Amino acid sequence: MKKVGNHNSISRKILFGLALALSISISSFSQNAAPAPVATDAAAPAADAKSSGGGDAAAGKALFNANCAACHKLDAKSTGPALRGIADKHPREWIYKWVNNSSALIKSGDAVAVKLFEENNKAVMTAFPQLSTTDIDNIMAYTSEPKPEPTKAVAVGTTAAANDEGGISNNVILAALSLVLFMLIVMLFFVNNVLTKIAKANNIEIIKDETRLPIWKAFAKNQFLVLVTSIFLLLASGYFAYGWMMQVGVDQDYAPVQPIHFSHRIHAGSNGINCKYCHSSARVSKNAGIPSLNICMNCHKNISEVADTTATPEHSKAFYDAQIQKLYDAVGWDKSLQKYTGKSSPVKWVRIHNLPDFAYFNHSQHVTVAGVECQKCHGEVQTYEIQKQFAPLTMGWCIKCHRETDVKMEGNAYYDKIHNELSKKYGVEKLTAAQMGALECGKCHY
Numbered sequence: 001m002k003k004v005g006n007h008n009s010i011s012r013k014i015l016f017g018l019a020l021a022l023s024i025s026i027s028s029f030s031q032n033a034a035p036a037p038v039a040t041d042a043a044a045p046a047a048d049a050k051s052s053g054g055g056d057a058a059a060g061k062a063l064f065n066a067n068c069a070a071c072h073k074l075d076a077k078s079t080g081p082a083l084r085g086i087a088d089k090h091p092r093e094w095i096y097k098w099v100n101n102s103s104a105l106i107k108s109g110d111a112v113a114v115k116l117f118e119e120n121n122k123a124v125m126t127a128f129p130q131l132s133t134t135d136i137d138n139i140m141a142y143t144s145e146p147k148p149e150p151t152k153a154v155a156v157g158t159t160a161a162a163n164d165e166g167g168i169s170n171n172v173i174l175a176a177l178s179l180v181l182f183m184l185i186v187m188l189f190f191v192n193n194v195l196t197k198i199a200k201a202n203n204i205e206i207i208k209d210e211t212r213l214p215i216w217k218a219f220a221k222n223q224f225l226v227l228v229t230s231i232f233l234l235l236a237s238g239y240f241a242y243g244w245m246m247q248v249g250v251d252q253d254y255a256p257v258q259p260i261h262f263s264h265r266i267h268a269g270s271n272g273i274n275c276k277y278c279h280s281s282a283r284v285s286k287n288a289g290i291p292s293l294n295i296c297m298n299c300h301k302n303i304s305e306v307a308d309t310t311a312t313p314e315h316s317k318a319f320y321d322a323q324i325q326k327l328y329d330a331v332g333w334d335k336s337l338q339k340y341t342g343k344s345s346p347v348k349w350v351r352i353h354n355l356p357d358f359a360y361f362n363h364s365q366h367v368t369v370a371g372v373e374c375q376k377c378h379g380e381v382q383t384y385e386i387q388k389q390f391a392p393l394t395m396g397w398c399i400k401c402h403r404e405t406d407v408k409m410e411g412n413a414y415y416d417k418i419h420n421e422l423s424k425k426y427g428v429e430k431l432t433a434a435q436m437g438a439l440e441c442g443k444c445h446y
Contacts, residue, residue: 260326264381288363
C-alpha cells in the first residue's frame with residue numbers, strides 16, 4: 001500500500017485563503033484609487049509682486065483681507081461697492097482722504113464723497129487713520145490686478161470628485177471579498193473529499209503527522225499569519241476606538257433629575273400649554289431660556305394641588321403636590337395667607353441641552369423665521385414625564401435637517417425674491433435651507 005503525506009493541512013489552507021484574499025483586496029483598491037492630479041498648462045502664472053502703480057500687490061492683498069474684506073468684494077457689490085479697478089475711478093489723493101476718514105470728507109461737502117455715501121444706502125465707512133499712503137497704494141495695487149480667468153484645474157477637480165462619487169463603495173468590495181472567501185472554503189472542502197476518495201480507491205494510506213505542533217505554536221511560528229492578524233487587530237481596534245471617540249460629548253437621551261419635578265406631559269400635553277408661553281425668549285432671542293418661577297406662579301398662585309386623574313403608577317398625587325410646595329418654598333409664597341413672605345431661594349436647574357462654545361445656534365431664526373416646531377428638535381415633549389435630550393445635536397444631524405427642510409416663504413417678501421432667483425438656478429420649485437446657504441461654515445462657526 002502506498003503512503004503519502006497529509007494533504008489536508010490546515011495551515012496551508014489558511015495561508016492560501018489569506019494570500020488570495022489579500023491579492024484580491026489589493027487589486028480592488030488599486031483599481032478604485034483616485035488618479036493623481038494632472039498638472040495643467042492653464043495654471044495662472046504667479047503675479048508680479050509690484051504693480052505698475054508702485055504698490056506691492058501681495059502686501060495689499062493681506063491688508064485688503066484684514067481691513068476691507070468685511071464690507072467689500074473685488075468683483076461684486078457688498079456693503080460697499082466693488083473695488084477692482086478703484087484706482088482708475090478716483091484721484092489717488094482723494095482715495096487717501098476717503099480711506100483715512102470718509103465721514104470728514106462727506107461733512108466737508110465733497111460732491112464725489114456725498115454721492116458715494118448716498119449710493120451705498122448711507123452706510124458709514126470705518127475710518128482707517130492707521131493706514132499710511134504706502135499701505136493704501138499696496139491695496140490699490142491689489143485691486144488693480146486683472147480678474148483671473150477660470151483654470152482647467154477646477155474642471156479636473158470636479159471630474160475627480162464625480163468619479164469618486166460614482167465609484168464602488170467599500171461595502172460592495174467587502175461583500176465581494178466575503179463571497180470569494182466563502183467560495184474558497186467550499187472549494188477546499190470538496191477538494192479534500194475528492195482526494196480522500198481517490199486515496200481510498202487506490203489503496204493509498206494517508207500518514208498523519210503525529211509530531212505536529214499545537215495550533216497556537218504553529219501560528220506563532222508562521223510570521224505571515226502573525227503579521228496579518230496584527231494588522232487586522234490594529235485596524236479593528238482603530239475602528240472601534242474611532243466609534244467610541246465620536247460619541248464623546250453626544251448626550252442623546254440624557255434625562256437628569258431636576259430639583260423640582262416638572263412634567264411636560266401634564267403642562268404641554270394634558271393642559272395644552274404652548275411651549276412659547278414658558279420659553280417666550282425662543283421667539284426673539286438666541287436662547288430659549290429657562291422660565292422664571294414668576295411664570296409658574298401665574299397659574300400656580302391659584303393651583304396648589306393636582307387633580308386625582310393626574311397621578312400615574314410611578315408618581316402619586318402626593319408626589320406632585322409636594323413639587324408644587326417646592327415651588328412655593330422657592331418663591332416665598334404662603335398658600336394659606338395667599339401672599340409672599342419675602343423669603344425666596346434659587347432653584348438649581350440641571351441643564352440638559354448644551355452645545356459646544358464653537359457652535360452658534362439661534363432659536364428665533366428657527367422658531368420665528370423658519371417656523372420650525374419645537375418637537376422637531378426636542379421630540380414629543382408633550383408626552384415626556386421627565387424632559388430629556390431627544391436629538392444627538394451633532395453637526396451631521398443639523399446638516400441633514402438643513403438638506404431636507406424646505407424654506408418657509410409665506411409672508412416673507414425678502415425670501416420670495418431670493419427664492420425666485422435661486423429656484424431658477426437650481427431648477428426646483430422649493431428651496432431647501434441648504435440651497436439658501438445654510439451649509440456655509442460661517443453660519444454656525446464664526
